[in-house]
Amino acid sequence: MVMLMYTHAGLMGLGFCIFLCGVIIARYIKKRIWWLKTHRILGIIGVFCIILAFFTVTLQITLTDGPHFGVPHSYVGIVVVILSVVTLIFGLLQFKLREAAASIKKLHIWSGRMTIFLMFINIFFGLWLIGVIY
DSSP states (O other), X not given: OHHHHHHHHHHHHHHHHHHHHHHHHHHHOTTSTTHHHHHHHXXXXXXXXXXXXXXXXXXXXXXXXXXXXXXXXXXXXXXXXHHHHHHHHHHHHTTTOGGGHHHHHHHHHHHHHHHHXXXXXXXXXXXXXXXXXX
């Protein structure tokens, strides 16, 4: 069961780093012709990591008969999962719904910022939960 916890932490950490790279590319490297394709790929891979991490921890909790929502880390975590998927959907939708692209782009940017912020906060909650931070 400990292996599932490490897998969860690793996938969430990887997802956070991938999202952070996507933000840095979108913010500072827009002059390169490859930035959008790379940003999109990183977003998809990041969401995939987050969803896998969610299923990993759900499996661990189910196998150990533990409580599913007993600590702040779990509540913020489910918001992060939902928000990461929503951010990806907004990012992809802005190219499909051209008439609403400007509004959707703003939603994508702000939901992305909130996702990164909540992931950062939740990393601290997780480290506190396992006793790394007191």
